[in-house]
Amino acid sequence: MGSMEHYDIIIIGLGPAGATFARLVPDKYHILAIDAKGEADQYRKPCGGLLAPDAQKTIAEMGFHITKDLLVDPQIFSVHTIDFSSKLERHYQRAYVNLDRHAFDMWCIAQMPDRIDRSMDSRVIRIDWQDGNYIIHYRTRSGQTVTASARYIVGADGANSLVRRSLYPTHKMRTYLSIQEWYPHQASHPFYASIFDPEVSDCYSWAMYKDDCFIFGGAYPQAGARERFDRQKKKLRDYGFVLDRPIKREACLVLRPERVADIVTGKHGAYLIGEAAGWISPSSLEGISYALISARELARHFPDMPSYRRLKLKLFGKLLKVPFLYQPTLRRLIMQSGLQSIKVKT
Ligand SMILES: Cc1cc2nc3c(=O)[nH]c(=O)nc-3n(C[C@H](O)[C@H](O)[C@H](O)COP(=O)(O)OP(=O)(O)OC[C@H]3O[C@@H](n4cnc5c(N)ncnc54)[C@H](O)[C@@H]3O)c2cc1C
The missing domain is CATH 3.50.50.60 (FAD/NAD(P)-binding domain)
Structure with missing residues (x-):
């Protein structure tokens, strides 16, 4: 040796x-x-750096706590869900902690x-x-x-x-390329968004705010991932997203188990x-x-x-849960029903 x-x-x-x-x-x-x-x-x-309730619970179970210097502004308690296939939009309550991932x-x-x-x-x-x-x-x-x-x-x-x-x-294992771009902060009403657009990805895209930045990202099939990302950005213009002049672009692989x-x-x-x-x-x-x-x-x-x-x-x-989120007909039925959605004043 x-x-x-x-x-x-x-x-x-x-x-x-x-x-x-x-x-x-x-x-x-x-x-x-x-x-x-x-x-x-x-x-x-x-990373989105959102600490989900299960992660919070695990940190509590382990007897740990996190300190405020790990948090970023703002802490948001709903997600705006946009479904391109049905053209429906809904808001759902969420209990994430918005972190500085690094x-x-x-x-x-x-x-x-x-x-x-x-x-x-x-x-x-x-x-x-x-x-x-x-x-x-x-x-x-x-x-x-x-x-x-x-x-x-x-x-x-x-x-x-x-x-x-x-x-x-x-x-x-099923693997996507995840791409995120960071932009200067741009809205008076910061929000989280989940964007489902089967024409671009069979996974999803997201948007969020972190301190002085707005982040748009998503997970895309590896073939043509960059072109899909750019296409999603263009399509989101109709929803008022301004995705010009990013100050940072980052990418990495992300796994998505099927079984x-x-x-x-x-x-x-x-x-x-x-x-x-x-x-x-x-x-x-x-x-x-x-x-x-x-x-x-x-x-x-x-x-x-x-x-x-x-x-x-x-x-x-x-x-x-996957089919209810990603199968367009099931997703439309759930969003149409308004099940668990909340009304958010904009
Ligand atoms: C864009 C994006 C957004 C996401 N958003 C969220 C979110 O908001 N909330 C959430 O809960 N999850 C999110 N995830 C998933 C989450 O980031 C990962 O599942 C999580 O980080 C996994 O933790 P890990 O410790 O297993 O691996 P990682 O966090 O990936 O850590 C792996 C470590 O290994 C090191 N490493 C890799 N290769 C080598 C090598 N050869 N030699 C030495 N070191 C190496 C890396 O430097 C890294 O520090 C997101 C994922 C992506 C891609």
Whole structure:
């Protein structure tokens, strides 16, 4: 094994899943955590940064709380739903907490115990298996390639997980390209919006406000994703959206499981948590609660593999909801009925 450092566990990826696992796993383990994000702030995970009630509940159950410096303005309690196929619009009550996603990620990392070795601004580039250990090769900010070994690895490296692709090279999961643009703040009545337009995407687009910015984004089939995004922007002009001169455009892959069996949680001492495993809501693309819950479950049972029963049930419930949101006739019937909609003064 030469002079490479040996660990009990190497955690790859410190988003909400990896950082929460690191925070909760018993302290008897010698751990290295590696993340491509820099302390110096360059990479930011493209995200809506809306903390859904299930994520809030999980944070409460874990005995944690968040501080006001993670919040952004404004906190909005309804979502404006626009359905292009039926031309219907409705408002629904929502109880999201509007977060600065990058600040939340850095807060999750800051909660990790000091005893955990960490290598930030470092990207894992290869995973080998040798004599009962995983050999992890990662490139540091200075361009140096470093190697470390571990009995166990935890892949918390998000939608495009290298750990998942290494463990399950033939496993396919439905994947979209998510694109977001940021614009200078533009409305006197800030709002959240969900936009369903089957002509552009079989998933959805969204809009929201964060401090001085208006964000428009969506998840699009990867073929022609950029053209679809631009087409959606053009079509939204009729609804009064002004989507000119963005100050930032960002994109990343986002998974959307079609069945519970799409989830892969690892094998042979390698574990997957968060979106790396495929844990994300197929109805809303809400993933933070899944990241937190899967991390907590693994930390509780480690090194045994948890059953993830509660999370599978939650995912199953969201899969049942999908046709009511995405099947145009069912969506039209529900929106027409006004079920659970609220009247919002504009
Ligand atoms: C545009 C968009 C909007 C979204 N909006 C919301 C929302 O409002 N609310 C919500 O709950 N969910 C939302 N989601 C989903 C949510 O962002 C993810 O499901 C969630 O971040 C998953 O957490 P995670 O810790 O599993 O992975 P991630 O948050 O993706 O973290 C993965 C980490 O791994 C690191 N990493 C990746 N590869 C490597 C590597 N090779 N080496 C080292 N490090 C690596 C990355 O730097 C990153 O820090 C959104 C997703 C997208 C794409």
